[in-house]
Amino acid sequence: MEEKNSRRDFLKKGLSTTAFAMLATSQANAFSMKNPGRDAKNPKYIGQVGKHFVMVLDLRKCIGCQACTSVCKVENEVPDDQFRTFVTETEIGEFPDVRKAFLPQLCNHCENPACVPVCPTGATFKREDGIVVVDNTVCWGCGYCINACPYDKRYFNKRTKTADKCNFCAQRVDKGLLPGCVETCIGGARVFGDINDKNSDVYKLLSNFSTTVLKEAEGTKPQVFYINLDSKVEELFSTTQSLDDIVKAEEGFQREWMKTREEAQSNG
Amino acid sequence: MDSVNTIISTITIAKPWGIDIPNYFWFTGSSAAAFIISSFAHVFGWEKYKPIAGVSLLMAFVLLVAAPLNLIDDLRQPGRVLNFFMYGWENFPTSPMKWGVLLLMAYPILIFFEAQALYRPYFVKQAKKGGLLSKLFTFGNMDVSKEALEKDHKKGYILGAIGIPLALAVHGYTGYIMGAVHANVMYHTPLMPIIFLASAMVSGTGLLIILIPLFQRFLSSRKKVDRDMVATLARLLSWFIVSDLVMRFLWLTFSLTFGNGEKYALYSYFTLHFADTFWIDYVLCLFIPLVIGFTKLRNIPVVVYFGGIVTAVGVWIFRWNTVIGGETIPRTTPGYLNYTPPAFGQDSIVSVLSNWGILFALVCAVLLIFPWDEEMEDCYEGVENAK
């Protein structure tokens, strides 16, 4: 009897401790329509109220040097073989009527993003200044947003194992700096700023030049605008013809997809 | 126009969903189908399906218990499952994945209670003999009077009636997940939930055609297969195949001929995969079973089993072609992507096989716990007495 009692005691204590622990954790992770960072009105999550950040890419000035590609990897600690931004290099025509064309690509920080409304954890959202971000402490890695983005501008970060993408270098912008790629752009092709500010370069460029966005038909209203975008370059997006790309060339066509997957696992 | 361009370099971004996802869709779909078939008897009162209604219900249950494990395995951060329940509720109207939480929780509970109501009298019988587990499953109600049985029956009917839309939703929502992705030419059609449901009915019936005779022959006290039932299921399968084909016909004819610019991508996909889609998915896995069910061939069990197997496999292939195939279609880089599932690790061939292993274990468990054999026997006796 003695023993039974102590066992019951133990069970009782165990149960109450577990219940308490559960209550405590649920307090810490209180149920939320959004996510804890946004609920706490953390400035990193809210952004710069009243501003609306956009980027203009002046393709006349891009020389395809990939300085932006490299600086982004350093600034944002993007793992090997993964990219938040890159410049597609193409050749149009055949000798002697030939020219190079470059297409710098990054998340378009869409006004009507396809990636945000499908997120089941609220990890990805649009800040009040228009920057679309991912909270990598909340994301559970379902990949829905990655499939939803028409621009393929999201990927699973091998290190954090969460969805990742360009955040316009919000960490820099919030300190009054420019995004890394804009700062480093040799030709001055990347221009960044607040469209609500009539003195900003982006406002002036958008007012004085005709600009285009990628895949307008998707209805996502991209906030990255291109000057001098050639429809022949954009056509590459939908061609099913297999042209070479870096990973394909180095790793072989068969392995490119699997490779990223395996690396993600071996990093874990 | 392609010829004027040459890509010198670009980056291909990996796609997120692997082999687990088609497998998940197949499981939820087959579960929904098994539930609907069990409702033929429990809700619509079709006596013909009565003997297999109980087992079908149990199969619907185990398929749905095993299914979500695929989802967890596909997550890159499976430890954060709680976040899914806690956060992001403002996206509820626009994220079909979110709907899954409620459906995946409500549906198996409902099936469990329906099965409990159906088998309660048998549990009572066993509990009286001293079965502890059976006693538990009677929920303390040992009453087997006519009124009590009538009450069970009514409870089963109500749960079954609520369960039909729930079963349709539990699979239909997966079609929604896909259809909502307007960035993907293969996924993006409002028909997707219906196409998924139609093919689910096919795979679920195919699966029952394989399982029920196995149970009857080797595990029941009758020790013999009900050949009439096999023929009935074969015919039912054919009707489901007809509805599946109609849905797919509508989808493909619209998107391939009347679609916008993206129809070229789809057209090219189906040209590239013509042999495997047309000959395997359509001719072997749909058309041949369709012929079996609508002709005298349905009276030859072996032929019907063959039809059952190929349709179940065929729908799995269809899920794969839709989910994975859709991801391979280029949208920012030229040329198709290629996906071969890894053999081991998360989201691999072995993880899918393990999921099947879990399903097998669950099937064994419910067959051991639930007195399905006795109930089936009673139904057959009921039918024979009526004759």
Ligand code: SF4
């Ligand atoms: S480009 Fe893609 S990831 Fe970026 S906001 Fe638009 S839909 Fe989302």
Ligand code: SF4
């Ligand atoms: S991968 Fe993360 S950010 Fe993307 S939809 Fe899933 S939970 Fe949201």
